[in-house]
Amino acid sequence: MKTVLGLIFASCLLLLNDAFYCDALSSVSPKHTLYDIPVSNNGARCRIIINKKQLEESEVSILSPAQLGGFRSEEYLKVSPQGKVPALQIHDSGLCLAESDTCARYLISTYEGIGPSFQPNNPISNQIARFHDLYLTTIQTCLYRAAPPFGSFHTRQDALKEYSKQLYVIADLFPEQTSGPYICGSEVSLADATLFPSVVFASYMYPKFAHLEGSDFIPDKITKWFQGLIASDEAFRKVYDEMMGALQKWDENGRWDSIWLAGVRDKEPETLFDKIISGEIPATIVKEDDKMMAFKDINPAAPAHVLVIPKDRNGLTRLSKATKEQSEMLGHLMLTAGEIAADESLGFGNGARIVVNDGKSAGQEVFHLHIHVLGGREFTWPPG
Numbered sequence: 117m118k119t120v121l122g123l124i125f126a127s128c129l130l131l132l133n134d135a136f137y138c139d140a141l142s143s144v145s146p147k148h149t150l151y152d153i154p155v156s157n158n159g160a161r162c163r164i165i166i167n168k169k170q171l172e173e174s175e176v177s178i179l180s181p182a183q184l185g186g187f188r189s190e191e192y193l194k195v196s197p198q199g200k201v202p203a204l205q206i207h208d209s210g211l212c213l214a215e216s217d218t219c220a221r222y223l224i225s226t227y228e229g230i231g232p233s234f235q236p237n238n239p240i241s242n243q244i245a246r247f248h249d250l251y252l253t254t255i256q257t258c259l260y261r262a263a264p265p266f267g268s269f270h271t272r273q274d275a276l277k278e279y280s281k282q283l284y285v286i287a288d289l290f291p292e293q294t295s296g297p298y299i300c301g302s303e304v305s306l307a308d309a310t311l312f313p314s315v316v317f318a319s320y321m322y323p324k325f326a327h328l329e330g331s332d333f334i335p336d337k338i339t340k341w342f343q344g345l346i347a348s349d350e351a352f353r354k355v356y357d358e359m360m361g362a363l364q365k366w367d368e369n370g371r372w373d374s375i376w377l378a379g380v381r382d383k384e385p386e387t388l389f390d391k392i393i394s395g396e397i398p399a400t401i402v403k404e405d406d407k408m409m410a411f412k413d414i415n416p417a418a419p420a421h422v423l424v425i426p427k428d429r430n431g432l433t434r435l436s437k438a439t440k441e442q443s444e445m446l447g448h449l450m451l452t453a454g455e456i457a458a459d460e461s462l463g464f465g466n467g468a469r470i471v472v473n474d475g476k477s478a479g480q481e482v483f484h485l486h487i488h489v490l491g492g493r494e495f496t497w498p499p500g
């Protein structure tokens with residue numbers, strides 16, 4: 117499935133690229149070539165700088181990596197060793213730059229005298245750009261990739277939560293009482309160019325996951341600034357339209373249909389365990405955290421019998437329904453089961469039978485994954 121998604125993703129990019137960049141193909145030999153694609157929020161910061169400085173194609177021409185054989189082609193890897201966009205080729209010197217921040221700063225300094233400087237006298241601009249690259253870029257795949265890991269996160273919920281938290285940290289850095297429309301006031305900065313494209317992604321994608329965490333994903337301060345720029349600045353608006361066009365094409369091509377929490381959700385009926393989790397039905401809880409609950413089985417099959425369950429079932433009606441998205445949760449449940457099996461105060465300590473029944477014929481009665489931890493007596497093998 118992942119490979120199929122990957123192929124769909126790659127072919128969507130190629131289609132979009134070809135449609136978007138055909139003009140660039142006919143260009144006269146430019147001083148610089150920016151390798152980028154319309155959906156790239158990293159490259160978009162360079163495109164904003166190019167738009168604001170009104171650089172002609174003879175200065176910076178924009179091409180897709182597809183023109184060099186694709187992201188993984190030998191030729192493109194010579195330009196961009198990580199096989200990512202954006203990358204900037206400086207034809208005079210033969211130098212190739214990668215990383216959006218490096219390319220953006222090169223454009224800013226090379227075209228210092230043309231259009232806005234992007235460097236207002238306010239260090240907050242650089243700090244926001246740096247925070248963005250360190251704490252948002254590194255987990256941004258949670259907004260579009262099919263499966264984890266998303267940076268250092270193994271579930272989409274956790275990565276999205278962190279993404280939102282970091283947006284609030286950045287919003288707190290916004291200088292107070294500026295006249296706008298830019299972060300530092302009337303002068304556009306690198307922070308505007310860096311953050312804006314990520315907010316295009318976040319504001320378009322988050323509603324697809326919105327049943328998870330409510331509607332405060334993006335802080336009001338950032339939404340207000342973002343919408344203000346779309347309404348008032350043509351250069352930003354152009355990049356917004358490019359990115360939205362690409363994102364909408366992804367939608368049309370069904371990119372999200374098989375992505376867990378975007379197109380695929382848990383629609384199975386609730387079970388008794390949901391009532392135990394909500395406290396509606398009492399249970400003897402022996403261990404609990406924000407992700408799992410362990411409680412004594414009300415129909416014990418051994419002197420010590422505890423069930424360990426995920427709090428958010430998330431499609432885990434039974435073990436055979438598990439996806440890669442759930443590997444962290446499964447590990448957490450197994451570790452907890454092991455801790456319980458060693459807990460003498462619960463009647464364990466001398467061996468335990470740790471069982472998952474998968475499906476009716478295996479004895480599963482409640483369709484919310486649960487691990488049985490049984491102890492306090494001898495067990496036979498094979499099990500009945």
Ligand SMILES: N[C@@H](CCC(=O)N[C@@H](CS)C(=O)NCC(=O)O)C(=O)O
Nearest residue numbers: 156157158199200201202215216217
């Ligand atoms: N840290 C890099 C990130 C670049 C990046 O992740 N680019 C994405 C597009 S937004 C990409 O090229 N993805 C293709 C891939 O990873 O294969 C930067 O700021 O330029």
